[in-house]
Amino acid sequence: MQLFVNDLTVMDFSYLCPERGMVGESWIVDVILNGELNEESMVLDFGKVKKELKYLIDEYVDHKLLVPAEHSYSMVTRDRNSDQVMVDFMRPDGRSIHLLCPAEAYAFVYAQSVNIESVGQYLKEVLATHLPTNVNGIELILRPEVIETPFYHYTHGLKKHDGNCQRIAHGHRSKVIIYQDDELNDEWQQYWATRWQDIYIGTYEDLVEPSLSVFADRQGVGSDYYCFTYESSQGEFSLALPKSECEMVDTDSTVECLAQYMADEQKRLSPQHCYKVFAFEGVGKGAIANA
Secondary structure (H helix, E strand, C coil): CEEEEEEEEEEEEEEEECCCEEEEEEEEEEEEEEECCCCCCCCCCHHHHHHHHHHHHHHHCCCCEEEECCCCCEEEEECCCCCEEEEEECCCCCCCEEEEEEHHHEEEECCCCCCHHHHHHHHHHHHHCCCCCCEEEEEEEEEECCCCCCEEEEEECCCCCCCHHHCCCEEEEEEEEEEECCEECHHHHHHHHHHCCCEEEEEHHHEECHHHCCCCCCCCCCCCEEEEEEEECCEEEEEEEEHHHEEEECCCCCHHHHHHHHHHHHHHHCCCCCEEEEEECCCCCEEEEEC
């Protein structure tokens, strides 16, 4: 007997990629359970599937940075005296990425790359240990939202958030809708999809000089890098990555602020028009701003 639940949850996270750098992603999760009927004539109560399995998926992947632990670029150093973990992702040509964060900010996927197959296997191994004895198998279908209009991948951190959004490197795959003078404008939508392809959105107030950062001794981290540090309720977070893979904003990087930033930038680029921006944060949610 099989039990299925579609759209169980959406995982919003970022991952490290040798070619693309730090990539924000959003995947929808469907689940199929294989097993025998229990004493309630069920494979598993839908309420438990939706509550317990969703919790585990959120706990192990959602709002984390996924690191391909078996890739040759990945160097992981754990501080035995604290909960901090240093990750150095040694991409060549001055494009390395460095983080020092609490351990719970990462998910280490033991594979050469982070993709649907490797993350699916990682999650299956986690979930298998939490299933009742009558359930003898689990299938996970991880899938991106079907988006037929322009979209981008962005990563950020929200230090003022009291939940997991405070982690400095989590992200989203997001579409954008832009109206110019009340007419849908595909050209501007494509502009933002290109501008924010695989981007890190940083906040100026979190910047520190590379020479004063925890990455000062890392070869190559210099004037062409942005270094960020902040402390929040989960601990201290630090990140260094190439300036060419960042966009800096004066505000926090909440979707509300980003929507207004995009609308204001539209007005700056083309002041003779009025704009309405629908900025998405992952799947099915976001903010609207006008300029």
